[in-house]
Amino acid sequence: MDTPLQPRPWLLLAPALALALLAAHFYRAAAWPLVGASLLLLGLMLVLRRAWLPRLVQVCLLAGTLEWLWTALLLAQQRQALGQPWLRMLLILGAVALLTAASAAVFSQQRVRRRYGLE
Numbered sequence: 001m002d003t004p005l006q007p008r009p010w011l012l013l014a015p016a017l018a019l020a021l022l023a024a025h026f027y028r029a030a031a032w033p034l035v036g037a038s039l040l041l042l043g044l045m046l047v048l049r050r051a052w053l054p055r056l057v058q059v060c061l062l063a064g065t066l067e068w069l070w071t072a073l074l075l076a077q078q079r080q081a082l083g084q085p086w087l088r089m090l091l092i093l094g095a096v097a098l099l100t101a102a103s104a105a106v107f108s109q110q111r112v113r114r115r116y117g118l119e
Helices: 009-028 032-047 053-081 087-108 110-115
Strands: none
Touching: 009 032, 009 053, 009 087, 009 110, 032 053, 053 087, 087 110
């Protein structure tokens, strides 16, 4: 059972999933430095408890949200130009972008803030 001072490990599941999805996205694009950065940030988030880390993760997740939206826009334009269906893809990538943006909010939770020494 959690005490008030212990963070719940599942709180970090959303940002971890968002970073893993970003790493997979960058892997598919062969953007190796961004794959490494996403995986490194994921590892740091789970292992380190430094006060600067939540802000860094939040900034990267918000940048990742922009990447998902940009990718969705480009793919939708390509599919429209080729006469292919595009709405379902746009909805899926929009949901992924929303998950990525919402996962940045996890770091405002009191238990997570305590984990990283922000309280």
